[in-house]
Amino acid sequence: MIVGIIGKPNVGKSTFFNAATLLSVPMASYPFTTIQPNFGVAYVTTHCVCGTINVEDNPVNSRCINGTRLIPIKLVDIAGLVRGAAEGRGQGNKFLDNIRQASALIHVVDVSGLTDEEGITTEEVIDNPVNDIDFVEKEFDLWLRQLLLKDWRRISNKSESNTGKTSKMIAERLSGLAVTEKHIINAAEKNDLIIDKPASWIEEDIMNFCSSIRELSKPSIIAANKIDNPLAKENLEYIKSTGRLFFPCAAEAELLLRKASEMKMIDYLPGGSSFKILNAGKLNHAQVNALEMVKKNVLDIWGSTGVQAIINSAYLDLLDGIVVYPVEDENKLSDKKGNILPDAYIVQKGSTAKDLAFTIHSDLGETFLHAIDAKSGLRLGADYILKDSDIVKIVSRSSRG
Secondary structure: EEEEEOOOOOOOOHHHHHHHHHHOOOOOOOOOOOOOOOEEEEEEEEOOHHHHHHHOOOOOOOOOEEOOOEEEEEEOOOOOOOOOHHHOHHHHHHHHHHHOOOOOOEEEEOOOEEEOOOOOOOOOOOOOOHHHHHHHHHHHHHHHHHHHHHHHHHHHHHHHOOOHHHHHHHHHHOHHHHOOHHHHHHHHHHOOOOOOOOOHHHHHHHHHHHHHHHHHHHEEEEEEEEOOOHHHHHHHHHHHHOOOOOOOOHHHHHHHHHHHHOOOOOEOOOOOOOOEEEEEHHHOOHHHHHHHHHHHHHHHHHHHOHHHHHHHHHHHHHEEEEEEEOOOOOOOOOOOOEEEOOOEEEOHHHHHHHHHHHOOOHHHOOOOEEEEOOOOOOOOOOOOEEOOOOEEEEEHHHOOO
C-alpha cells in the first residue's frame, strides 16, 4: 500500500513529505518545484503489543520506542496540480498519471488561504481552502472522464448489444488505477445509474460517476496545513462544514522538531504533544526561540503538529489497516535469531492468515500449510481472518524443509 501526497503548488506538500520522511527534496516557493514524484519511507505509529503481553521486544523490520511501534510505510510526493492539469497544463498529465500508484491520498491545503490557485503565495487571504480542495478533486475527476470517453462508444455499443459486461469493461479501462469492478458497480449504484445502459447517461451522470470512482478507489484525507497562521482558524471551519475527513496540520513545525531530534537537541517522538530539550546550553538563541514558538503556537493549542496523525489515519482508517506480528517461534515469540516480536506488518482488515504468508514472502504463501496463534497456541486455517495485534506463526512446506 502506498499513500500519495497531492495538492496545488506551494501549499506545503514537500515540507509535509520531508517532515514525514526526513528525505531532502526541493522546497522552493514557486510552482512545479517537484517535477518528478519523490518516494520515501515514513512510519505509522501504533501501540505495540509488547506492552500488552509484557515482554521486552527487539524489532528488526520496525522500531519500538517506549511501547510505541513505528512501522515503515511508503509515501510518494506527487508534484503540484494547477487548474487545467487534466488538459496537460503544468505537466498535468504526468502529475495525474503518478496518482495511479497510490492506494489513498493525503491532500495538503493551505488553510491560511494565502496561496492562489496557481500556487503563488500572497499577503492577503484570496482563497477559501474548500475551493482549493474542490478544484484538485475536479481535475482528477476530469482526468478520469477523459480516460473513459476515449473508449466510451465501444463500451456503450457492446453494452447495448449484450456482447460485453459494462462494469467489467470500465474496470479494464481503469485497471491501471487499481480500480476494481466492485468500485464501478458501487459508483453506479451511488448515483442511481443503470450500469448496463451507459448510452443513456448524460454528461452530468458521467462526471458524478467519475467523482464516485475517485472517492471509492482513492480515498483521501485533508491535511489542513499552516494551522499556526492566525488566519487559519476561520478557514478551518469551512473545511469542517464539508464533512470531509481532515486534521489540522503544521508541517513546517514537525520538520523543525524532527530535525532537532535527529541532531540530539530534543527528545521528541513523532506525533507527540510535547518535547524535551536535552541540553539547553548547546542551543543558540534562534533555536530556542523557534522551539518555543512551535510549543506556543502549535503543540499547546492543537496537541500535536498533525503530521503523524494524518499518516496514521491514512493507513489505519482510509485503508482499513491493522497491525499483525509474525514470528517463527510461537513459544518464544521470536525469529530464528532470537529477536522478540521482530516484525510488524500492516495488512487490510479482512486479510487472512494465508494473505499474511504471501505478504511476508511469496514462497510462504505458495507452500502455506497452516498458522498458529502464538497467544493461544491454536492452529489457524488459511481462511482465518486476522485481528489487530495478532501474533502469528506461519507454517509452510518451505519453512519445514
